[in-house]
Amino acid sequence: MATQGFTTCLWFDGTAEEAAHYYVSIFKDSSIGRIGRSNEAGPGPAGSVVTVEFTANGHRFIALNGGPQFTFNESISFQIHCADQKEVDHYWARLTDNGGEPGPCGWLKDRYGVSWQVVPDELIDMINDADPQKAARTTRAMLAMGKLDIAALKRAYAGE
CATH class of the missing domain: 3.10.180.10 (2,3-Dihydroxybiphenyl 1,2-Dioxygenase, domain 1)
Known part of the structure; x- marks a missing residue:
């Protein structure tokens, strides 16, 4: 296993970037990392946000715009x-x-x-x-x- 441990992926329906900024605003030791965007091959319109890497309270996350199929519980x-x-x-x-x-x-x-x-x-x-x-x-x-x-x-x- 890589020495960096685990990254938690959170599935959103179009609000991944907004959510990442929200969490970074709440917790110390937080920052926004890379933002992955769709290209001509997809999965969405070219340039749309697919993933946002962020750290909240030192924990690594990826916010994914996966669509409406899954919700949190x-x-x-x-x-x-x-x-x-x-x-x-x-x-x-x-x-x-x-x-x-x-x-x-x-x-x-x-x-x-x-x-x-x-x-x-x-x-x-x-x-x-x-x-x-x-x-x-x-x-x-x-x-x-x-x-x-x-x-x-x-x-x-x-x-x-």
């Missing part, structure tokens, strides 16, 4: 690990604006239908705590939330 999602509530709030707001949809338990869909999990780093430790009561209280609190509230999760964890 919740069976695949990206987790955003957040250090604090400010990061949770930032990503939640940016990814749900202009047509995004908030979901349960820190999940959301962005305007393109891509699913994301906006997760505070602390949550993973709390719900996997060796004390089953602490873990259960935190899990119950999480299951009742949309956007995750770290202070409320900590209160549940502590039994308050």
Whole structure:
């Protein structure tokens, strides 16, 4: 395997370039790379965008204008690990604006239908705590939330 690892390909219906710029505007360590265009042989009109290489938060992606045959669903999602509530709030707001949809338990869909999990780093430790009561209280609190509230999760964890 090449030392560069994996690249995630995201299938869009004509909005690949727009989506790539959207993701680059949200995440640090992001940039647009090569833009592949159709030539006289196709697959679309000569000069139309087929692929856009981009990096978001250091992860490599290709946005592909593949057509309407396939759409995103919740069976695949990206987790955003957040250090604090400010990061949770930032990503939640940016990814749900202009047509995004908030979901349960820190999940959301962005305007393109891509699913994301906006997760505070602390949550993973709390719900996997060796004390089953602490873990259960935190899990119950999480299951009742949309956007995750770290202070409320900590209160549940502590039994308050």
